Amino acid sequence: MLRQYELVDRVLEYDPDADEALLNRAYVFSMHAHGSQKRASGDPYFSHPIEVAGILTDLHLDAETIATAILHDTIEDTVATPEEIERLFGTSVARLVDGVTKLSKIEAQTENERAAENLRKFLLAMSDDIRVLLVKLADRLHNMRTLHHIAKPDKRRRIARETMEIYAPLAERIGMYEFMKEMQTLAFEQLEPDAYESISRRLAQLKEGGGDRIVKIGSGLKMLLGRAGVEAEVNGREKHPFSIWKKMAERHISFEQLSDIMAFRAIVPTVDDCYRALGIIHRRWPMVPGRFKDYISTPKRNGYRSLHTSVIHADNARIEIQIRTPEMHAEAEFGLAAHWAYKQDKVRPDTQHSWISDLVEILETAGSPEELLEHTRMAMYQDRIFAFSPKGELIQLPKGATPIDFAYAVHTDLGDQAVGAKVNGRVVPLSTVIDNGDQVQVLRSKGQTPQPSWLNFAITGKALAAVRRHLRNKERGELIALGRNLYDDILLRLPAPVGHDAVDLALKRLKLPDEPTLMIAVARRTLSDAAVMEALMPGSAGADSPHALAPQSSAISIKGLTPGVAFDLADCCHPVPGDRIVGLRRPDAGIEVHAIDCRILADLAERGTDDTDWVDVDWGDKSDGAVARLAVQVKNEPGALGIVATIMGAHKANIINLRLDTRDSVFHTNMIDVEVHDVHQLMRLMAALRAADAVNAVERA
Numbered sequence: 001m002l003r004q005y006e007l008v009d010r011v012l013e014y015d016p017d018a019d020e021a022l023l024n025r026a027y028v029f030s031m032h033a034h035g036s037q038k039r040a041s042g043d044p045y046f047s048h049p050i051e052v053a054g055i056l057t058d059l060h061l062d063a064e065t066i067a068t069a070i071l072h073d074t075i076e077d078t079v080a081t082p083e084e085i086e087r088l089f090g091t092s093v094a095r096l097v098d099g100v101t102k103l104s105k106i107e108a109q110t111e112n113e114r115a116a117e118n119l120r121k122f123l124l125a126m127s128d129d130i131r132v133l134l135v136k137l138a139d140r141l142h143n144m145r146t147l148h149h150i151a152k153p154d155k156r157r158r159i160a161r162e163t164m165e166i167y168a169p170l171a172e173r174i175g176m177y178e179f180m181k182e183m184q185t186l187a188f189e190q191l192e193p194d195a196y197e198s199i200s201r202r203l204a205q206l207k208e209g210g211g212d213r214i215v216k217i218g219s220g221l222k223m224l225l226g227r228a229g230v231e232a233e234v235n236g237r238e239k240h241p242f243s244i245w246k247k248m249a250e251r252h253i254s255f256e257q258l259s260d261i262m263a264f265r266a267i268v269p270t271v272d273d274c275y276r277a278l279g280i281i282h283r284r285w286p287m288v289p290g291r292f293k294d295y296i297s298t299p300k301r302n303g304y305r306s307l308h309t310s311v312i313h314a315d316n317a318r319i320e321i322q323i324r325t326p327e328m329h330a331e332a333e334f335g336l337a338a339h340w341a342y343k344q345d346k347v348r349p350d351t352q353h354s355w356i357s358d359l360v361e362i363l364e365t366a367g368s369p370e371e372l373l374e375h376t377r378m379a380m381y382q383d384r385i386f387a388f389s390p391k392g393e394l395i396q397l398p399k400g401a402t403p404i405d406f407a408y409a410v411h412t413d414l415g416d417q418a419v420g421a422k423v424n425g426r427v428v429p430l431s432t433v434i435d436n437g438d439q440v441q442v443l444r445s446k447g448q449t450p451q452p453s454w455l456n457f458a459i460t461g462k463a464l465a466a467v468r469r470h471l472r473n474k475e476r477g478e479l480i481a482l483g484r485n486l487y488d489d490i491l492l493r494l495p496a497p498v499g500h501d502a503v504d505l506a507l508k509r510l511k512l513p514d515e516p517t518l519m520i521a522v523a524r525r526t527l528s529d530a531a532v533m534e535a536l537m538p539g540s541a542g543a544d545s546p547h548a549l550a551p552q553s554s555a556i557s558i559k560g561l562t563p564g565v566a567f568d569l570a571d572c573c574h575p576v577p578g579d580r581i582v583g584l585r586r587p588d589a590g591i592e593v594h595a596i597d598c599r600i601l602a603d604l605a606e607r608g609t610d611d612t613d614w615v616d617v618d619w620g621d622k623s624d625g626a627v628a629r630l631a632v633q634v635k636n637e638p639g640a641l642g643i644v645a646t647i648m649g650a651h652k653a654n655i656i657n658l659r660l661d662t663r664d665s666v667f668h669t670n671m672i673d674v675e676v677h678d679v680h681q682l683m684r685l686m687a688a689l690r691a692a693d694a695v696n697a698v699e700r701a
């Protein structure tokens with residue numbers, strides 16, 4: 001464990017103007033606060049925050065951050081309070097300590113919910129000050145280094161899995177690759193102990209058999225560049241076990257088949273030297289096709305810059321080579337921490353990383369912990385592609401992203417109003433998958449709103465969260481409107497009018513918070529009509545009451561409601577505006593609208609099911625548009641189906657689905673789903689089809 005003077009000396013070595021008194025006060029306060037607490041290893045608990053602070057001194061972080069690391073467990077694990085921390089160490093340190101404080105006291109029903117809630121609060125704190133993330137990652141790294149002291153295997157695996165799924169990807173996203181690799185290696189050892197042991201053993205055997213092979217190759221590479229006039233510092237290493245295991249799994253190959261397990265890094269003075277060194281290496285050894293990456297001209301989203309290539313060295317050995325400048329190397333190793341501005345009035349590094357604000361927006365709109373984890377894991381894990389806006393702005397997206405993902409990445413309002421897109425100047429559907437380097441122009445309309453179908457092809461967390469949020473709000477509004485119509489009918493069936501006080505009392509009897517919640521319960525039939533009547537006017541729905549079986553007083557209008565949101569149009573009979581209709585209301589399932597002569601209704605009437613409520617509904621004035629299904633029997637001759645399509649087009653009816661149902665040598669019967677305004681348009685269409693010589697019969701299916 002670092003002694004007090006050793007820790008302070010480390011900070012003063014890279015920052016002579018650091019607040020030495022702040023560090024000394026934090027050290028003494030934390031040591032006294034933790035007192036005799038012990039860790040699982042038997043060491044004093046106080047050793048943990050000091051080691052975390054030591055890790056952060058390697059990153060040359062400011063005194064406030066080091067003090068935060070020393071104090072980060074005091075609020076949760078000791079009697080210290082946030083107010084005390086603020087009084088003794090200032091507002092900034094208190095805010096940072098509060099952001100890093102562990103969240104183990106959160107009560108949750110599931111493991112996913114607990115992990116999601118931890119991630120939610122952690123990312124919200126991180127978005128305010130990136131130093132919170134740096135301290136948290138150092139805290140997790142030291143916990144992983146001492147994980148083997150925990151006795152319970154299940155607990156070790158849970159911590160390792162959380163590290164692999166949340167913290168290592170976060171370290172990668174801000175460019176802290178050394179943190180990421182060590183976390184992955186330590187987590188891999190716990191999650192896949194047999195694979196870890198096997199790969200480590202084979203690496204050791206390879207090292208023994210090859211002697212100083214890495215040193216020899218590195219020296220040869222340095223001499224090659226030096227002879228060509230490029231001064232370079234060359235370092236070589238074997239890839240860590242998790243990286244090797246991941247490649248074996250992805251490529252479905254054995255350890256013996258994996259050839260590129262050695263990686264070399266050439267650090268050269270300038271950017272020009274990077275490209276000169278690349279040319280020298282490619283002239284000397286054949287390049288492995290598809291393995292060259294230029295992250296200097298197109299940096300990764302976290303700011304990472306370097307040239308990557310793989311070449312076939314002596315004895316057909318593949319080696320990976322990275323070429324970068326010293327500045328690039330510092331940022332590659334420690335990411336944001338490498339250029340953290342302690343005292344300069346510069347733009348804070350976290351403002352350069354839009355993915356943080358994207359994640360925060362997801363946090364605010366996610367409907368459930370599972371949805372949150374799904375979105376954030378997608379945002380952190382998936383491979384990226386680059387697409388360009390018409391103005392040349394570079395937008396990074398996951399592989400498989402579509403124009404709707406691109407639109408939401410640019411701005412939420414653009415995503416909400418998207419109606420189409422042009423990719424490389426060609427109009428395409430919003431479901432089109434974007435390729436690397438595509439130029440994407442989003443077409444928008446102020447009258448557009450997010451559509452349910454977008455959930456089938458949007459893949460980014462930001463797009464999915466925005467669409468789901470809109471649909472949830474729309475469903476709530478329409479359920480309240482439908483519930484209000486049903487509720488008004490219930491009021492008319494009461495023996496006498498009721499006042500507002502009666503409604504307040506009814507809400508208390510039903511244990512509901514407000515009227516909108518009551519309307520949703522009525523619409524979804526989680527409350528029966530009788531229960532609502534009884535709550536409003538006790539005795540009105542009793543067995544002896546003449547109102548208990550009172551019929552519905554008027555038809556419920558579904559005008560203005562969206563099919564599939566507040567109600568569903570039945571697939572069995574495909575009713576359209578103008579048809580006589582009836583609604584079936586089942587508990588917690590909304591209303592399903594059927595044509596009055598639907599065979600399903602007849603079956604239900606014969607069975608007399610108790611869990612279904614029949615509701616008299618009507619289309620309302622100006623209800624517009626629905627899908628009808630027609631069974632069209634056409635002659636088995638060329639052009640017959642074309643005639644049918646032409647007639648439908650002439651009658652402004654849009655075909656949305658067509659399926660061949662039966663066929664023989666004379667006739668084909670096609671099931672055609674067609675979008676029409678109302679039943680009158682449908683009747684005119686059917687009459688025109690029957691008049692065509694190519695059509696033998698037309699019926700509604």
